Amino acid sequence: xSMYRKLLVLLSAGACLYTLTVGAQETVRLGTPVTEExxxxxxxxxxxDGSGFPSGSGTARQGQAVYEARCAACHALDGSxxxxxxxxxxxxxxxxGPPLKTVGSFWPHASTVFDFIRRAMPADAPKSLSNxxxxxxxxxxxxxxxxxxxxxxxxxxxxxxxxxxxxxGFIDQSHLH
Amino acid sequence: MTxxxxxxxxxxxxxxxxxxxxxxxxxxxxxxxxRVLAAxxxxxxxxxxxxxxxxxxxxxxxxxxxxxxxxxxxxxxxPLYPGGGASRTPLQHLQGTITPNSLHFERHHAGxxxxxxxxxxxxxxxxxxxxxAFSYEDLLKYPxxxxVYFLECSxxxxxxxxxxxxxxxxxxxxxVSCAEWTGIQLSTLLDEAGVSxxxxxxxxxxxxxASMGRSLxxxxxxxxxxxxxxxxxxxxxxxQGYPMRxxxxxxxxxxxxxxxxxxxxxxxxxxxxxxxxxxTDTLGxxxxxxxxxxxxxxxLITSPxxxxxxxxxxxxxxxxxxxxxxxxxxxxxVSADGGRSWxxxxxxxxxxxxxxxRFSIPWQWDGGNAVLQSRATDSAxxxxxxxxxxxxxxxxxxxxHNPCIQSWGVNxxxxxxxxxx
Numbered sequence: 315x316s317m318y319r320k321l322l323v324l325l326s327a328g329a330c331l332y333t334l335t336v337g338a339q340e341t342v343r344l345g346t347p348v349t350e351e352x353x354x355x356x357x358x359x360x361x362x363d364g365s366g367f368p369s370g371s372g373t374a375r376q377g378q379a380v381y382e383a384r385c386a387a388c389h390a391l392d393g394s395x396x397x398x399x400x401x402x403x404x405x406x407x408x409x410x411g412p413p414l415k416t417v418g419s420f421w422p423h424a425s426t427v428f429d430f431i432r433r434a435m436p437a438d439a440p441k442s443l444s445n446x447x448x449x450x451x452x453x454x455x456x457x458x459x460x461x462x463x464x465x466x467x468x469x470x471x472x473x474x475x476x477x478x479x480x481x482x483g484f485i486d487q488s489h490l491h
Numbered sequence: 492m493t494x495x496x497x498x499x500x501x502x503x504x505x506x507x508x509x510x511x512x513x514x515x516x517x518x519x520x521x522x523x524x525x526r527v528l529a530a531x532x533x534x535x536x537x538x539x540x541x542x543x544x545x546x547x548x549x550x551x552x553x554x555x556x557x558x559x560x561x562x563x564x565x566x567x568x569x570p571l572y573p574g575g576g577a578s579r580t581p582l583q584h585l586q587g588t589i590t591p592n593s594l595h596f597e598r599h600h601a602g603x604x605x606x607x608x609x610x611x612x613x614x615x616x617x618x619x620x621x622x623x624a625f626s627y628e629d630l631l632k633y634p635x636x637x638x639v640y641f642l643e644c645s646x647x648x649x650x651x652x653x654x655x656x657x658x659x660x661x662x663x664x665x666x667v668s669c670a671e672w673t674g675i676q677l678s679t680l681l682d683e684a685g686v687s688x689x690x691x692x693x694x695x696x697x698x699x700x701a702s703m704g705r706s707l708x709x710x711x712x713x714x715x716x717x718x719x720x721x722x723x724x725x726x727x728x729x730x731q732g733y734p735m736r737x738x739x740x741x742x743x744x745x746x747x748x749x750x751x752x753x754x755x756x757x758x759x760x761x762x763x764x765x766x767x768x769x770x771t772d773t774l775g776x777x778x779x780x781x782x783x784x785x786x787x788x789x790x791l792i793t794s795p796x797x798x799x800x801x802x803x804x805x806x807x808x809x810x811x812x813x814x815x816x817x818x819x820x821x822x823x824x825v826s827a828d829g830g831r832s833w834x835x836x837x838x839x840x841x842x843x844x845x846x847x848x849r850f851s852i853p854w855q856w857d858g859g860n861a862v863l864q865s866r867a868t869d870s871a872x873x874x875x876x877x878x879x880x881x882x883x884x885x886x887x888x889x890x891x892h893n894p895c896i897q898s899w900g901v902n903x904x905x906x907x908x909x910x911x912x
Contacts, residue, residue, distance in 0.1 A: 341679075341683075342632060342633045342634065342679075343683050344625065344629040344630075344632060344633070345615070345621075345623030345624065345625050345629070345680070345683050345684065346623060346624045346625070346626075346629075347621050347622070347623060348614065348616070348622045348623065348624045349622065350616060350622060353614060353616055353622065356614065356753070357614075357616060357753065357755065358696070358702055359694050359696065359704065359753075359755050359757075359761050360761075361694075361757065361759070361761050361762070362759070362761075362762050363758075363759065365757075388572075399572070407773075407777045408777055412887075412888055413773070413777065413888070415768065415773075417768075420767075420768060420779075421767055421768055422762070422767055423762045423767065425762060426762050426763065426764055426767055426768070429704075429761070429762075429763065429764070430763070430764040433696075433701065433702035433704070434600070434601065434700070434701040434702060434703075434764070437572055437573060437575075437601065438573055440601060440700045440701060440702070441700075441702075483777065483778050483779055484767070484771065484778065484779050484780075484781040485774075485778055485779070485780050485781060486781055486782055487780050487781060487782050487783045487784070488708050488760075488781075488782035488784065490783070490784075490785070491708070491710075491711060491742075491784050491785050
């Protein structure tokens with residue numbers, strides 16, 4: 315922050331405290347302006363419309379080694395997991411009895427696979443994968459679910475073009491409030 | 492007071508709540524047996540603690556060593572899922588409506604981050620006129636509001652949907668707490684950044700290791716949502732989001748994102764993992780309800796409750812808590828005969844919007860079998876449903892958002908347990 319900006323912040327803070335004392339309706343404005351460029355490494359939100367995705371791409375073939383090294387301890391080599399909470403593959407929402415909910419059977423958006431891996435996985439070292447590795451592992455998880463081929467190039471565009479099996483399986487309740 | 496004078500107002504021994512208001516109730520037993528000092532007729536003596544000075548003031552107080560040791564209960568820990576899990580509030584031991592900060596329930600998705608506020612920023616970006624970053628020190632200078640609000644995990648009481656057997660009220664329903672939250676109206680900060688016309692949602696992200704995210708409709712964000720910095724008067728506890736959390740009154744707990752570090756204005760929901768794969772309710776037809784935000788009207792008898800035992804037939808005070816995400820509590824009814832007859836309970840606390848309300852009613856237990864239930868009605872006129880109603884409406888696959896009436900069975904030996912009627 316430049317001295318000039320610092321001075322401005324201090325001045326505006328002082329002015330606001332003054333107006334708060336004098337007239338309670340005055341507005342405090344202490345946010346520091348930032349640019350989206352500054353937030354590039356900070357904003358991890360990757361949306362279904364493709365916004366927020368970093369450049370780059372990956373294939374399942376490339377992702378296999380990363381997956382086996384970083385993911386398989388919990389999710390198993392074939393994605394079958396070591397518990398109901400870590401299974402990634404299989405299931406059918408129309409099955410008899412309680413359906414097994416996995417990325418393939420339940421998740422409505424492919425963007426969520428990239429978004430979640432990038433922000434929260436692997437669970438013992440979140441955000442330790444590069445963006446390229448996240449694309450590769452995303453491709454591999456989708457490949458294990460038979461949703462993409464081994465050599466399909468997964469990037470922001472191709473990923474979000476994938477129609478997940480349960481894409482129509484959700485009812486938006488957000489209007490009820 | 493003789494038994495003859497007690498006005499019975501519903502089946503199986505429920506007594507008019509007015510007996511709790513000045514009419515007096517002698518002989519009312521505590522749930523655990525009590526000893527009367529000098530009950531053998533000997534003279535009362537000055538106790539030892541009145542004969543010597545005690546320790547002086549302390550820097551940060553602690554409960555009496557003689558009081559029951561109030562403890563959150565925590566579930567299993569999974570070594571492959573570091574920091575995940577939940578702890579539950581000991582509702583059976585609390586009175587009033589405020590949950591002490593040390594006992595507020597927890598749910599973490601990747602543990603509690605150790606945040607130095609000097610290095611923490613709250614960023615507002617996306618569809619705004621000017622992206623902004625706020626430091627903790629900045630935010631402390633803003634005007635703040637204080638409100639008492641409940642917070643309930645939408646997974647609370649889910650065990651009942653799965654037919655749980657046994658369990659105390661803490662285990663079955665301890666993912667609800669209530670505190671005074673103090674913070675800045677989110678709309679103030681969003682207005683400063685200047686929300687664009689096309690924005691409809693706010694994607695909120697925490698600074699924990701999972702960068703837990705949830706999407707919030709802009710309409711709610713501009714209404715009553717707070718960026719909370721204080722909890723019951725002290726800085727928000729680390730497990731509740733220090734140095735700041737989102738607080739969305741009346742809505743499922745998970746959307747009140749802890750360790751709040753980013754708010755991004757968007758056209759549509761971000762479709763985070765925790766609003767698609769989790770926190771959604773699958774119906775019988777296998778479609779799943781998504782973005783079910785408000786927590787429904789609900790109540791629980793907290794004493795007597797599961798795993799307690801009544802020392803013997805006699806007069807008891809039934810008490811519990813009620814709340815609604817749609818407003819305040821207008822009425823709580825209690826049944827001692829499994830829902831065949833109902834009596835109005837006394838509301839012991841003022842009717843507050845989206846906060847816990849304490850209720851109570853006297854009950855003359857005859858020593859036989861009883862099923863104790865409570866049923867709340869909120870200011871919007873919604874009535875708490877039975878478990879059968881919930882299961883009929885949604886099927887048996889949903890895991891979240893269960894507001895159903897809790898039934899506590901009392902058997903002839905006085906043991907209290909979770910039952911289904």
